[in-house]
Amino acid sequence: MAGEFELIERYFTGRGALRDDVAVGVGDDGAVLSVPAGQQLVAVADTIVDRVHFPVGSDPADVGHRALAVNLSDLAAMGAVPAWATVCLTLPTGDEAWCEAFAAGFDALARAHGVALVGGDTTRGPLAISVQLLGLVPAGQALTRRGARPGDLVYVTGWPGDAAAGLALLQGRLAGQGADRSWLVRRFRRPEPRVEFGVRLRGLASACIDVSDGLAVDLGRLAASSGVAALLRADAVPLSRALYALAGEAGAREFALGGGDDYELLFTVPLARRGDLAGLQGPGAPALHCIGEIAAGHGLKVRAGGVDLPVRGYDHFPD
Amino acid sequence: MAGEFELIERYFTGRGALRDDVAVGVGDDGAVLSVPAGQQLVAVADTIVDRVHFPVGSDPADVGHRALAVNLSDLAAMGAVPAWATVCLTLPTGDEAWCEAFAAGFDALARAHGVALVGGDTTRGPLAISVQLLGLVPAGQALTRRGARPGDLVYVTGWPGDAAAGLALLQGRLAGQGADRSWLVRRFRRPEPRVEFGVRLRGLASACIDVSDGLAVDLGRLAASSGVAALLRADAVPLSRALYALAGEAGAREFALGGGDDYELLFTVPLARRGDLAGLQGPGAPALHCIGEIAAGHGLKVRAGGVDLPVRGYDHFPD
Numbered sequence: 228m229a230g231e232f233e234l235i236e237r238y239f240t241g242r243g244a245l246r247d248d249v250a251v252g253v254g255d256d257g258a259v260l261s262v263p264a265g266q267q268l269v270a271v272a273d274t275i276v277d278r279v280h281f282p283v284g285s286d287p288a289d290v291g292h293r294a295l296a297v298n299l300s301d302l303a304a305m306g307a308v309p310a311w312a313t314v315c316l317t318l319p320t321g322d323e324a325w326c327e328a329f330a331a332g333f334d335a336l337a338r339a340h341g342v343a344l345v346g347g348d349t350t351r352g353p354l355a356i357s358v359q360l361l362g363l364v365p366a367g368q369a370l371t372r373r374g375a376r377p378g379d380l381v382y383v384t385g386w387p388g389d390a391a392a393g394l395a396l397l398q399g400r401l402a403g404q405g406a407d408r409s410w411l412v413r414r415f416r417r418p419e420p421r422v423e424f425g426v427r428l429r430g431l432a433s434a435c436i437d438v439s440d441g442l443a444v445d446l447g448r449l450a451a452s453s454g455v456a457a458l459l460r461a462d463a464v465p466l467s468r469a470l471y472a473l474a475g476e477a478g479a480r481e482f483a484l485g486g487g488d489d490y491e492l493l494f495t496v497p498l499a500r501r502g503d504l505a506g507l508q509g510p511g512a513p514a515l516h517c518i519g520e521i522a523a524g525h526g527l528k529v530r531a532g533g534v535d536l537p538v539r540g541y542d543h544f545p546d
Numbered sequence: 547m548a549g550e551f552e553l554i555e556r557y558f559t560g561r562g563a564l565r566d567d568v569a570v571g572v573g574d575d576g577a578v579l580s581v582p583a584g585q586q587l588v589a590v591a592d593t594i595v596d597r598v599h600f601p602v603g604s605d606p607a608d609v610g611h612r613a614l615a616v617n618l619s620d621l622a623a624m625g626a627v628p629a630w631a632t633v634c635l636t637l638p639t640g641d642e643a644w645c646e647a648f649a650a651g652f653d654a655l656a657r658a659h660g661v662a663l664v665g666g667d668t669t670r671g672p673l674a675i676s677v678q679l680l681g682l683v684p685a686g687q688a689l690t691r692r693g694a695r696p697g698d699l700v701y702v703t704g705w706p707g708d709a710a711a712g713l714a715l716l717q718g719r720l721a722g723q724g725a726d727r728s729w730l731v732r733r734f735r736r737p738e739p740r741v742e743f744g745v746r747l748r749g750l751a752s753a754c755i756d757v758s759d760g761l762a763v764d765l766g767r768l769a770a771s772s773g774v775a776a777l778l779r780a781d782a783v784p785l786s787r788a789l790y791a792l793a794g795e796a797g798a799r800e801f802a803l804g805g806g807d808d809y810e811l812l813f814t815v816p817l818a819r820r821g822d823l824a825g826l827q828g829p830g831a832p833a834l835h836c837i838g839e840i841a842a843g844h845g846l847k848v849r850a851g852g853v854d855l856p857v858r859g860y861d862h863f864p865d
Binding site: 258261268272277317353366435 | 569570573574575576577578579580581583586587588589590591592593594595596597598599620621623624626630632633634636664665666667669670671672674676678680681683685686688690691692754755756771
């Protein structure tokens with residue numbers, strides 16, 4: 228087994244994209260990075276923990292992908308272009324095969340998004356990974372959760388609920404086989420953050436958040452940050468064919484409203500500008516559905532067939 | 547017990563210094579930060595884990611201090627001025643008293659160094675804290691580990707070994723009472739990173755590293771990064787009065803050479819510029835001692851009384 232220092236050097240040096248703006252990368256006390264004039268820095272940080280955010284025995288390449296993906300999704304919600312990452316990896320043992328696969332999963336997604344791995348550390352302890360990701364956005368153009376106004380429409384990208392159903396399949400809480408199972412499990416194992424789409428929402432979305440803890444909970448957060456009320460029309464929430472097939476309509480809707488780990492974007496657009504969304508669609512762009520609206524006041528209502536539903540979501544520390 | 551979201555809001559909003567360059571702070575998907583023209587960004591990230599980096603039952607205010615201090619020390623070694631931090635806190639339970647004390651310990655040190663807490667997350671899991679810290683340095687002026695050249699002299703700030711002896715006292719591996727014990731234990735519990743001094747070393751030190759894993763090991767790293775050999779004169783390593791009193795000369799030297807957690811700066815200065823160090827001394831500046839020299843070649847020698855000693859240090863994953 229190699230020493231900590233050698234592990235870091237061996238598995239993390241040169242990972243991710245090569246970038247000219249990295250003056251000093253992995254292997255010093257810190258990384259030295261050049262921020263272009265006219266750009267602001269966007270900083271996000273998220274931890275994933277064994278048995279909390281991924282099941283026991285997960286493929287380490289999936290874990291490497293997830294550790295970066297959850298952070299890319301946060302940058303996507305800000306409309307930022309990813310640039311540089313640091314990784315703090317806590318491992319029970321210096322398992323070289325695990326590190327190699329983890330680094331490969333991280334690396335592939337990092338290269339796809341132009342992210343250089345510039346630093347971090349490796350520590351002995353219970354398995355957990357904290358990634359800090361830095362991105363760039365033209366000054367004053369970052370998306371936030373705060374700008375939703377009464378009358379705005381609420382949209383979501385893609386197919387919420389798929390990832391939660393994929394986890395339920397892996398944990399035996401949902402049954403299913405074949406292509407539908409494969410689709411849903413892959414949606415959990417390999418979330419695809421909506422980075423390019425987030426950039427295209429700059430100047431159009433009035434507020435944006437990524438769906439990490441569930442559509443309803445995250446819409447409630449967006450509304451609270453904006454100081455407005457939100458109505459979520461459950462009947463309008465899109466359901467993937469696979470989710471519908473394996474969970475049935477009621478189950479599918481429950482996964483879509485309350486399930487976490489979607490990493491879709493949930494955003495608001497002023498009514499007068501809804502037509503501009505058409506310009507964002509096309510090959511490679513995610514599906515878009517209008518699922519609600521913003522009103523004056525505060526709080527979240529979830530309505531299905533004219534009836535208000537209770538709001539549920541995921542909370543690491545339930546009351 | 548409050549939910550995760552409320553915990554984050556309650557204990558981490560508004561912590562650290564207030565800074566005009568934080569356009570969006572805690573409470574959104576990411577922080578939006580303005581980097582001044584002519585400055586480069588320096589990014590560091592370090593994790594501390596329960597029972598690995600601090601003893602069971604540590605005062606949470608000490609843990610909050612330590613989580614930031616180890617990262618401030620990395621910035622100090624780069625000659626950077628600290629600016630913005632994110633904290634990823636993994637906790638077994640949503641213990642509010644612990645969080646409050648942790649945040650207070652973090653906050654006091656952050657304010658002292660002008661650091662704003664701009665984001666992060668709170669997750670359920672085994673106790674660990676990852677801090678990512680961003681600092682600023684005039685473009686091209688960052689200190690690195692790479693610039694040491696044959697003939698340079700090696701210096702260390704302060705009193706290496708004190709912190710390791712303080713931990714040994716807490717763990718019963720070393721005996722002692724009174725003012726000496728208090729001094730050493732405090733040096734472990736409340737490391738004071740040499741941030742201001744690191745900034746003053748810009749343009750003078752040819753290479754710099756912070757002493758986190760032991761004087762000998764970290765000098766070996768600096769030499770390896772610079773592609774040179776280093777000689778550490780053990781007889782010249784300063785020993786604090788308290789360390790000498792409780793550990794005796796041989797024990798004190800062992801703590802000073804091999805103990806971790808010092809967070810002193812270890813740096814090299816060209817022989818011709820040694821006189822310029824005088825300008826860095828004075829009230830508030832750390833003690834400085836010349837403890838070795840750089841030569842052509844590679845590797846580290848530790849010499850005491852003309853005899854070469856074996857090199858030891860701390861490694862999380864020993865061979």
